[in-house]
Amino acid sequence: MKNIPTLFEWAGDMTTFETLFDKFYDKVLKDDLLQELFQNLSPEHRKHVAHFVAEVFGGDKLYTNLDNGSHSKMIGKHIGKMLTEEKRKRWMALLIETADEVGLKSDPEFRSAFIGYLEWGTRIAVINSQLTQNPMQQEEPMPNWGWGETKGPYLP
Numbered sequence: 418m419k420n421i422p423t424l425f426e427w428a429g430d431m432t433t434f435e436t437l438f439d440k441f442y443d444k445v446l447k448d449d450l451l452q453e454l455f456q457n458l459s460p461e462h463r464k465h466v467a468h469f470v471a472e473v474f475g476g477d478k479l480y481t482n483l484d485n486g487s488h489s490k491m492i493g494k495h496i497g498k499m500l501t502e503e504k505r506k507r508w509m510a511l512l513i514e515t516a517d518e519v520g521l522k523s524d525p526e527f528r529s530a531f532i533g534y535l536e537w538g539t540r541i542a543v544i545n546s547q548l549t550q551n552p553m554q555q556e557e558p559m560p561n562w563g564w565g566e567t568k569g570p571y572l573p
């Protein structure tokens with residue numbers, strides 16, 4: 418395959434990501450374990466997370482350019498939150514459930530990369546949430562996530 422699409426292109430467009438996180442945070446706000454953590458956040462929170470993940474997957478840089486975010490700012494949001502493994506697992510479970518419900522691409526290659534990123538990102542969030550100061554420099558670049566070992570999209 419000559420032009421390998423980014424994970425963002427393979428998944429769809431910005432609406433794909435915004436819909437995924439919109440439905441996800443609807444669930445989070447009804448969840449016994451996670452509700453408290455998220456109940457006072459602004460309505461923009463879900464859009465920011467959608468933009469962040471879309472940008473990491475190779476989409477337009479809306480988190481950086483529209484939301485005035487950066488990798489360091491995102492890391493900073495988790496500092497001191499004292500997230501637990503139980504909460505991380507619930508966050509993952511609800512997002513994967515939502516992905517199926519909204520019909521996010523479900524081919525093995527895409528889901529492998531998607532889950533790989535979520536495992537990485539959520540575990541880092543838990544680690545950083547135990548800290549009292551942000552360890553990341555402001556100028557650190559955003560992460561880029563690709564297809565990984567599967568090397569590309571599913572080809573029938």
Ligand code: HEM
Pocket residue numbers: 454455458461462463465466469470486491494495498500504505508534535537538539542543
């Ligand atoms: C891949 C994993 C994750 C990504 C990409 C991510 C992304 C983000 C981003 C971009 C923000 C900032 C939103 C804004 O600017 O409004 C944020 C904030 C937040 N995240 Fe995460 N997050 C992840 C995992 C988690 C997990 C596992 C939890 C909890 C179980 C969590 C809890 C929070 C909370 C509570 C905030 C808001 C903090 C505040 O503004 O007071 N995150 N996250």
